[in-house]
Amino acid sequence: MRGMRAFLVLTGYVLLLSIIVGMIYLVLSKNAPATIVNQAGIILTPVLIYVQMGLICLIAPTFSASAVSFEREQQTFDLLVVSLAKPSTILVGKVGAALSYLLLTLFGSVPLISLTYSMGGVSMGDIAIAYLIMVVQGVTYCSFSFLWSTLIRRSVVSQLVSILTVIVLVAAMPALALFFTALSASFTGAPSNTFVNVTFLLLRTNPFAAVASLIPGFPLPSSVWLRSVPIWVTQVVFYLSLMGLSLYLSLRRLRNTRNWL
Amino acid sequence: MIKIDNVTKKFGSFTAVNSVSLNIGKGEVFGFIGPNGAGKTTTIRMLATLSLPSEGSLSVGGFDIVKEPREVRRIIGYMPDSFGVYEDLLVWEYLDYFAALYHVDPSRRKRTINDVLELTDLTIKYGSQVMSLSRGMKQRLCLAKTLLHDPEVLLLDEPASGLDPHARIEIRELIRELCRMGKTILVSSHILTELADFCSSIGIIERGEMLAAGRIDEITASLAGNQVIEITVKGDPLAAIAVLEERTDIARATSDGRVVRAEYTGASEDVDVVLEYLVGRGVKLTAFTPASANLEDIFLKITRGAVA
Numbered sequence: 001m002r003g004m005r006a007f008l009v010l011t012g013y014v015l016l017l018s019i020i021v022g023m024i025y026l027v028l029s030k031n032a033p034a035t036i037v038n039q040a041g042i043i044l045t046p047v048l049i050y051v052q053m054g055l056i057c058l059i060a061p062t063f064s065a066s067a068v069s070f071e072r073e074q075q076t077f078d079l080l081v082v083s084l085a086k087p088s089t090i091l092v093g094k095v096g097a098a099l100s101y102l103l104l105t106l107f108g109s110v111p112l113i114s115l116t117y118s119m120g121g122v123s124m125g126d127i128a129i130a131y132l133i134m135v136v137q138g139v140t141y142c143s144f145s146f147l148w149s150t151l152i153r154r155s156v157v158s159q160l161v162s163i164l165t166v167i168v169l170v171a172a173m174p175a176l177a178l179f180f181t182a183l184s185a186s187f188t189g190a191p192s193n194t195f196v197n198v199t200f201l202l203l204r205t206n207p208f209a210a211v212a213s214l215i216p217g218f219p220l221p222s223s224v225w226l227r228s229v230p231i232w233v234t235q236v237v238f239y240l241s242l243m244g245l246s247l248y249l250s251l252r253r254l255r256n257t258r259n260w261l
Numbered sequence: 262m263i264k265i266d267n268v269t270k271k272f273g274s275f276t277a278v279n280s281v282s283l284n285i286g287k288g289e290v291f292g293f294i295g296p297n298g299a300g301k302t303t304t305i306r307m308l309a310t311l312s313l314p315s316e317g318s319l320s321v322g323g324f325d326i327v328k329e330p331r332e333v334r335r336i337i338g339y340m341p342d343s344f345g346v347y348e349d350l351l352v353w354e355y356l357d358y359f360a361a362l363y364h365v366d367p368s369r370r371k372r373t374i375n376d377v378l379e380l381t382d383l384t385i386k387y388g389s390q391v392m393s394l395s396r397g398m399k400q401r402l403c404l405a406k407t408l409l410h411d412p413e414v415l416l417l418d419e420p421a422s423g424l425d426p427h428a429r430i431e432i433r434e435l436i437r438e439l440c441r442m443g444k445t446i447l448v449s450s451h452i453l454t455e456l457a458d459f460c461s462s463i464g465i466i467e468r469g470e471m472l473a474a475g476r477i478d479e480i481t482a483s484l485a486g487n488q489v490i491e492i493t494v495k496g497d498p499l500a501a502i503a504v505l506e507e508r509t510d511i512a513r514a515t516s517d518g519r520v521v522r523a524e525y526t527g528a529s530e531d532v533d534v535v536l537e538y539l540v541g542r543g544v545k546l547t548a549f550t551p552a553s554a555n556l557e558d559i560f561l562k563i564t565r566g567a568v569a
Contacts, residue, residue, distance in 0.1 A: 074345035075341070075343055075344050075345035076344070076345040076346070076347065078309075078311055078339075078341055078344070079339075079341070079344060079359070079406070080362070081310075081311060082309055082310065082311060082334055082337075082339045083334070083359065083362035083363055084331070084334055084335060084362060084363050084364050084410075085362045257311070258310065258311060258312055258313045258330075259313070261311055261312065
């Protein structure tokens with residue numbers, strides 16, 4: 001990300017967030033009662049965070065999934081491997097480069113969050129947790145996208161597979177859980193406890209659910225497994241495990257380049 | 262310095278390199294000759310620690326390429342046959358990046374970059390974008406990158422491929438300069454004339470098999486028969502022939518105008534004795550040229566033999 005491109009992408013990102021937040025505030029101020037408008041932050045902050053999380057789902061794989069495959073395509077990877085750079089250096093350098101820009105875009109939104117925070121309704125602690133979830137989400141997506149880039153020769157395919165992995169993690173698993181819950185309900189009249197528990201366990205892997213659980217009034221049945229553990233904690237732990245596994249496998253792959261180059 | 266011992270490389274059922282053995286001494290310039298697909302690149306990639314042999318062993322500077330790849334990488338400079346460059350970098354940034362990868366001390370980095378740019382005649386392109394360089398310049402830039410950590414051994418895979426005649430000459434001059442610097446060089450090419458000028462030894466490979474390897478003069482002597490000396494005389498060529506025929510190491514001498522051709526059977530490093538003898542016997546001459554080995558003849562002879 002050199003030259004104007006980095007600047008333009010960052011500007012476009014902040015502009016998009018500003019437009020979304022501005023439009024929602026405009027609609028609220030025209031239609032909602034004053035009590036809600038006075039606490040607009042409770043709506044605007046989660047919206048802002050959700051939009052950012054959606055963008056992370058696209059940006060992280062796009063930046064990281066071509067790290068090695070693109071080097072192979074442009075025939076520069078051999079020169080990198082033959083140098084004295086250790087596999088861990090290549091890993092840290094490549095994932096770090098993708099991540100640094102992702103973090104830059106994330107922190108580019110801090111002024112906007114400050115604005116929605118000043119509108120009331122959310123605590124500083126909740127915002128900090130939401131940023132932690134987003135950072136872990138970005139690092140994890142960058143990590144497994146990097147793994148795909150070491151496994152797949154063509155960068156376009158690697159990016160596609162990385163985005164598909166994100167979709168499976170973000171949408172397919174909760175969707176599957178809900179599907180089975182609904183299925184069990186159709187047989188028994190109401191979803192069985194086990195299915196509800198499994199549904200909530202799967203939701204505990206979802207960053208969007210983790211942020212939603214921070215909103216007061218999030219429905220969490222009293223009998224559900226791990227009720228005392230906040231959803232965001234299990235989600236962050238799950239993602240960090242996924243990140244650790246991806247980085248470990250990537251490193252192994254980089255250490256064995258002579259078997260696949 | 263480079264030792265290849267009975268190396269075989271297979272890709273599935275295809276054998277790219279078959280039981281190749283080779284020894285290249287320190288300071289030697291070894292020309293790896295063979296047609297496209299002969300196994301040159303596969304062998305060089307194994308030496309560059311990019312690929313593992315299926316059988317046999319390879320070592321560079323005494324370090325085994327399988328067990329000690331990092332030590333090997335420290336002493337080699339590898340230039341692949343086809344390579345990419347980071348187009349959006351400036352020339353000095355490109356070299357600075359690789360200097361960092363080769364752990365060149367930051368305090369010495371700028372001077373090192375300037376030195377390799379001067380050697381490769383790219384100083385004027387210091388601040389240019391890599392994408393603006395011609396193919397020949399990119400080739401020289403890659404060579405500059407290869408020299409950043411001052412490697413003892415250079416593995417140059419088809420360094421002049423795809424270049425125009427002018428750029429080819431530039432690369433050839435550059436390799437010659439590196440020879441003078443005492444580097445051990447393994448350079449591959451399928452164009453024989455490219456290597457004839459500066460290689461001290463050669464290896465001819467075809468279909469993955471090493472057909473001949475050794476010093477050029479030894480291979481020439483064993484395959485091409487006697488060495489020919491071309492002598493341009495000032496006076497009577499017949500008198501010069503008579504003097505030459507007095508020697509037992511001259512098999513035959515013929516003249517073509519003022520040029521006398523003598524077939525010399527002695528050791529090539531002793532050819533100066535013939536010159537001294539002629540001068541001592543009062544033969545006036547303006548040129549004395551032991552004919553350089555003709556790689557094309559050797560190559561054709563060896564490969565024809567293999568087919569037969």
